[in-house]
Structures are given as structure tokens and as C-alpha cells.
Amino acid sequence: MKKRTICLVLVFLLLTLAAACKKAPEAEAPAEPEGLPDGTYTVAAALTGGTGKAKIASPLQLTVQDGKITATLVWSSANYDYMKVDGVRYDAVIEDGHSVFTVPVASLEEPLPVVADTVAMSTPHEIEYTITFDPATLAADAK
DSSP states (O other): OHHHHHHHHHHHHHHHHHHHHSOOOOOOOOOOGGGOOSEEEEEEEEEEETTSOOOBOSSEEEEEETTEEEEEEEBSOSOEEEEEETTEEEEOEEETTEEEEEEEESOTTSOEEEEEEEOSSSSOEEEEEEEEEEEEEEEEOOO
16 A cells, blocks of 8 residues: 555656646747738838928838838828938939838838938938837738
8 A cells, every 4th residue: 555655646746747847838929020921011100200290101011022021101291302221321202292212121020210301491401210010900912
């Protein structure tokens, strides 16, 4: 009887130890937007900085090609002549009274700091802005 009790206690301890050592399954991480297949998408975006008067159209269009993401930014004004992203200058295309830029996006998960030059004042001014994407709104473009 004593041997049986000892064996049962040992089996119980081994099962408890095995359960404690078993690695819990990790929660599946959501798909990274950067892993998107080539194509066009839309995503909601917010612009902060400057005086608060300027806006960008949202949702905006994203294009993924060869694993690289670009965003098409349509400003509320035609007075922006260039933007800088990571120190690289991008010139505007004026469409329907709006400054439009296509700029690279490193990650939808991180805010994108940009500098936009406005000619709306007496002299041109570079203004710092931040664009924040909402990856939860990412959708394949129906076009």
C-alpha cells in the first residue's frame, strides 16, 4: 500500500511538472500590413501638426508593389509645393485644386513624420506634420 501511494504521488508530481513545463500556445499575431500582396488598398489616416487648418483626404490610397508601400496624400489645399519624408523631397502634382503626393510608408503601425512646404503665406514655409494610419481600417481597394 505504501509503495502504491508513493507511486501515485510520483505520477502526480510528474504530470504536474510536465503540465508546468508545457509551453502555452502563443496567440496568433495579426497579419502585418507590410506583408500585403501587391495591389491597392485604402486606410484611414489622420494628420496632426501645423496650425490645424490643413487636412488630408481620408481614407487614402495605398499601393503595394514588390513589398513596398506608398501612400497617395491628397491635401485640402493646392498651396503645398513639396513634401519631405525621411529627408527626401517629393514634388506635388496639382489635381482638382489639391496638392497630391505619393510618398513611401515604412510601416502602417508607426506615425509618419513629414515636412510640407506651403506657399500660402508671404514666403514659403516648411511645416512639420505627422500622419497616423489606422491599420484596423485597411481594406482592399474595390477599383
